[in-house]
Amino acid sequence: MTTSTDTGMTWPRYDQPDDLAAIEATPLADRGLPGTSYELLRRAAEQWPERTALTVLPDAASWRTPEDRTYAELLADVHQAANALHRLGIRRHDTVALLSTNCDELLTALLAAQLAGIVTPVNPALARDHVAELIRRSGARVVVTASPELDAEAFATSAALAEEGLVDHVLVLRPTAAGVTEADLPKAGNATVTYLADAAADCPRERFLGEPPAVADLASFFHTGGTTGAPKLAAHTHANEIADAWTIAANSLLDENSVVFAALPLFHVNALVVTLLAPLFRGQRVVWAGPLGYRDIALYGEFWRIVEHYRIATMSGVPTVYAVLATVPVGEADISSMRGAVVGASALPEGVRTSFETATGITLLEGYGLTEATCASVRSFLDVRRPGSVGQRMPYQHIRIVDAATGAELPAGQTGAILISGPTVFPGYVEGRDENGYQISGQGKIVDGWLDTGDLGHLDEDGFLYLTGRAKDLxxxxxxxxxxxxxxxxxxxxxxxxxxxxxxxxxxxxxxxxxxxxxxxxxxxxxxxxxxxxxxxxxxxxxxxxxxxxxxxxPITAVGKPYKLPLRADATRRVLAKALIDVDGVEEIRADADSGTVTVTVTLRTRAVEAEVAGRLGDFAVPCRIVTLEGA
Incomplete structure (x- = not known):
């Protein structure tokens, strides 16, 4: 069974596990998909020019007075911003960094950066030296950032990058619905600092003046998260993003009239693929929360009224979001429009599922994915419950479970390493850039087209995936x-x-x-x-x-996932401190996780105990460094 929309695109039925085989009977290459995010946006604007594409809330309290844009307006705004970037020297293989909390203009900037070059969204809450390292690795010379009144820390970090000579241009975003302000922006080294809207004001809106991207071109560099060690940059092509966005949009539970709620930060792949690109396929309206997203405590008190007012059909969040919403009374709000809510990023405790579904009557739909496979690889279904499972693989992606030691494929029911192949598997991590272009490496995670996810799990007889942990956490x-x-x-x-x-x-x-x-x-x-x-x-x-x-x-990562390395460091420090407790002369024992592994440094006041300390440390399989205070 298939359905058609006014795009001319035929949508397969996709609301049951048995639909998978029928979908894959048609090769992905024969589905007539747009090649790039720009082609996707342009087609949406041609098909639904007057339909509302984006509704952006200034903040939780102002949900009744949002900024709305039609698909035609969004395309024109993206042309204008991309032409401004082009005028600054951004070409097909140049990157534009984004360092901002969510706002109306950030959505434009992201799509414009993918049109003019390659976008690198960065979490503004990362340590400043980690932000600088990501900027260096990406090669970005232009940073689009929040204004001081939108996010003072993000602006300060961007200004510091300019002061250090890492970027040449700082383009500033105003808060949603702020209007035009005449406030002077602070100087930042030799870089130009101006509002993006002002830089783009005299640029054409009808078309892009540069070279548009091709299907195999790089579209984005997304960091994989991290709290202490500098995150990696995962490269995505336009083909990666389009393939994943299409399989998400193909969900038969939603149609062109469905409204999507978005509150995850745009440095997260879910925000881009699930709530920005996928809705473009069907001309759906997306309601975006204010700059704090799910971190805005006030949002929860208003949430069910927002669902009723905008007739929200679905949303995407992490388990903690639903744990909080389960405690917020629905009251008299009509939330019957909500077909199901998607949860991912970390394991869903059964207690959270039960309390949320009992309180709201809304089914939680688990999913599974990772940045290295673009975003989503597994989904669950409204009417098919498999307790403990995160769902079935998505169309055109494939999953194998293998023995981590031998690589041998394991039968259903046996736990092993999870491997993924298909059109969403990324080309690799960005390691740098030279005169020949970007240096991108799979770093051993991709072998013969199969991505080692680093996760452990098993498949049942029907191909449903069950996660059991991280291989490195064994x-x-x-x-x-x-x-x-x-x-x-x-x-x-x-x-x-x-x-x-x-x-x-x-x-x-x-x-x-x-x-x-x-x-x-x-x-x-x-x-x-x-x-x-x-x-x-x-x-x-x-x-x-x-x-x-x-x-x-x-501890959690920058994108809200459990982060065990600091706990391993704490456990290591504790046990070594106990082993050396009676050694007179030990000044400090420090266990750090900055490098991605636990490293231990033992500082001594005197060299006299160095041999004894080295002997005791040798009883543990832990890399240790012994230093003696100067003058000892």
């Missing part, structure tokens, strides 16, 4: 592999535990032993209580944690 105790999720699930079953992460702690005999870190919602529970609970509820004796530590918050 705890290896005396040669025995321990899946940390076993420990985490046991602790999450305790009524006071709100989050849990298990990691390996160095051990003299076993190499590693498991320990766990948790957050709790009840300060009456103790670490000893939770350790006893884990010992009783972890089914495998070897997997029972040796310690459970309560923290105020568990």
């Amino acid at each position: 705890i290896i105790r005396g040669g025995h592999n321990i899946d940390p999720q076993v420990i985490e699930d046991a602790l999450l079953s305790h009524p006071a535990v709100t989050d849990a992460q298990a990691v390996g702690q160095p051990d003299q005999r076993a190499g590693e032993v498991p320990v766990a870190y948790v957050t709790v919602g009840n300060d009456m529970v103790s670490e000893a209580d939770l350790l006893a609970w884990a010992s009783e509820h972890v089914g495998e004796k070897a997997a029972a944690p040796k310690a459970v530590r309560i923290l105020d918050a568990l």
Whole structure:
């Protein structure tokens, strides 16, 4: 069964797992897809010129007075901004960095940067030196940034980049619905600093004056997240983005009248692919939250009224978003337009699913993907429940489960490394740029077209995927592999535990032993209580944690995913400090995760104990460096 829209594009039925085979009976190359994000936008503007494309809220409190733009207006704005970038020297293989919280003009800037060159969206909350490293690696000489009143820290970082000579032009975005302001912008080194709207004011709106992109051209560089170590830059082609966006748009639950809610930051691939590009395929309206997105506490109090007012059909968020929404009364708001809500980025606790669905009547649809496969690779279905599964592979992408040691493919039901192939697999990471162009490497993650996701899981007999953890997070105790999720699930079953992460702690005999870190919602529970609970509820004796530590918050990456490296560093520091507790002369023991691995530095006050310290550290399989204070 297929349906057609006024684009002339035929949409297959895609709301059941059995639809997959019928969809793939038609090769992707025969579906007549646009080749690039620009072709996609231009076609949408030609088909639905007067239809509202974007509704952008200035902030949560101002949801009744948004900025609206039609598809024709969006295309004209993108032409104008792309021509401004072209005039600044941006060509097909040049990059434009974006460093801003979400706003109306940022949507234009992103699409314009992909038209004129390559876009590199960067999280403005990253450490300034990490932002600088990403800018260097991308080769961007133009940065589009928030104005001081929109995001003072983002503007300050962009100004610092200019002061250091890393960028030549700083183009500034005004807050949504701010209107024209005459405020003078601060100077920043020798760089030009001006509002993007002013730089583009006299540029043509009817067409792009430069060379438009081709299907195989690079479209974007997205960083993969990180909190301490500098993130990697993953390269995406236009073909990658179009293929993924089409499979998302093909969802039969939605049609051209469906309204999408967007609140994830635009440095996240989900925001680009799911809530910007995919709606262009069907002429859907997207309602964008204010600059803080889901971080705006006021948004939750207004959320169900927003759903009712705009007749929101779907949304995309992380589990914590739905955990909060489950506590917000729907009241008398009519939210019957919401067909389903998509959740991803991290594991969905069953308690969050149950509380949200019970409170709202809205089904949560899990998905799975990663930046290295553009965005989405697996989806679930409204009427097909597979408890514990994140869903079925999406059309034209393929999944294999292999033995991590031998590479042999494993049968259904057996856990191994998850590999993905297909048109969404990225070409590699950006390592730099020279006179021959960008240096892009798969860094060993892609072999014969198959991407090693770094995740562990298994497929059932029907091809549904079940995630069990990260390969690098495996705890290896005396040669025995321990899946940390076993420990985490046991602790999450305790009524006071709100989050849990298990990691390996160095051990003299076993190499590693498991320990766990948790957050709790009840300060009456103790670490000893939770350790006893884990010992009783972890089914495998070897997997029972040796310690459970309560923290105020568990570390996450810049895009909201669990980040265990700092916990491994903490566990390492603790065990080495205990091993050296009686050595007089130890000044400091520091375990850092900046390099992407845990490195230990032991500082001594005197060289007299150096041999003894080295001997004790040698009992642990941990890279250590010993330094002595100057003058000792």
